[in-house]
Amino acid sequence: MAPAAAAPGAVVVVDYGMGNLRSVWQALVRVAADRQVLVSADPEVVVGAERVVFPGQGAMPDCMREIELRGLRSAVLEAATTKPFLGICIGQQMLFEHSEEGDVAGLGLLRGTVRRFPAERMFDAAGKRLKVPHMGWNEVRHKRAHPLWKGIADDARFYFVHSYFVDPVDSACVVGTTDYGLPFTSAVARDNIFAIQCHPEKSAVTGLTLLGNFVAWKP
């Protein structure tokens, strides 16, 4: 996991110091056995990657601050506009323009806002209160076909842990939705970008399938 130059075909996980990337790295190593998988905070390594995974956990304002402090913004923007690019959790949220969490600006690659689950909507069909964070295995409904859904059933369950979700302006970018009190966008895609709110690295075989599809993806 030490920083190193990216070899041809390398998958690079962007490390901006916000938590444990070991799970993401381990899962990618599992599905990309013939490729180099690096975790790196070095903008040059990110730019030199064949494909980039942009994870995230914690609070979005902290994540944005660390990306700026580590000089990673331009490398992430370049990767997100030129390479197969996978955003996970906060890594999905940061692609949008703005978040209600800490009233912070995102990277603005996709139009829309990151919103908190609204307390007044957090009830199930039986009227029982739903808890926030949304934690556990929920279904992702495919809104349209995408190469990263290959081998993954419509409504397959993934592991989620989050209190905020993306609300895109452009509904054409929505590739997956999930119900929790309200239907929310759980996966988006545009060109070379695919981003998902749940954690494929923690979603057992289903998640590994998605990561394997990403490693093989030729957008």
Added chain:
Amino acid sequence: MGLAKRIIPCLDVTAGRVVKGTNFIDLRDAGDPVEIARRYDEQGADEVTFLDITASSDQRDIILHIVEACAAQVFIPLTVGGGVRSVTDVRRLLNAGADKVSMNTAAVENPDLVAEASAKVGNQCIVVAIDAKQVAADRWQVFTHGGRRPTGLDAIDWARRVQQLGAGEILLTSMDRDGTRNGFDLPLTRAVADAVGIPVIASGGVGNLRHLAEGVSEGHADAVLAASIFHFSEHTVREAKEYMRGCGIEVRL
């Protein structure tokens, strides 16, 4: 359809081996933690929890190498607890591959630790484990040090407090039921689950599949945790989920 109720096998670990006691005494050896975790993943477990049950009392170091080995092979969430006393301990476990870290005694002795840790690593990573014993009708007290030391804290008040401090989840164990196989303390579970807005995992007392379903349907738990019924192959996790689905509970199958 929506969020599934979770089934979480718990591996009580000491000296690198999985054990399960009766009321935390009389430990029986049930095997290698990584092998068992992998078996549970294959059976469809929603998460796995490791509790280093002797760490808190013996000041034993935490089980980092087991966590590392598990994280390399098991791609479902892993919670680790036992002997966590500082933000440094939390970070070491997360860096080894844990997804969530559970704290119990240290949270009671130093509630600021919950706030500090959740601010640093995110509340989704912080689980507060509450060991409770009934002291009167509808009254439960929090115990620490593996259930040996009373704290004077009311379990429901403490659950609300840890939510305010930043806990992302509560692992609630009935000390009266743990190891008895008589089922969860359902009034306790329901009282805590209804009192907080964060997920509650019911623990302590599961002896059969009906108990698991009751934890959700009557205890209002978001997840149910059990050890011995899975370790000794009385039931697989899949059987447990099929049973719960038959009770009308939404599960991942």
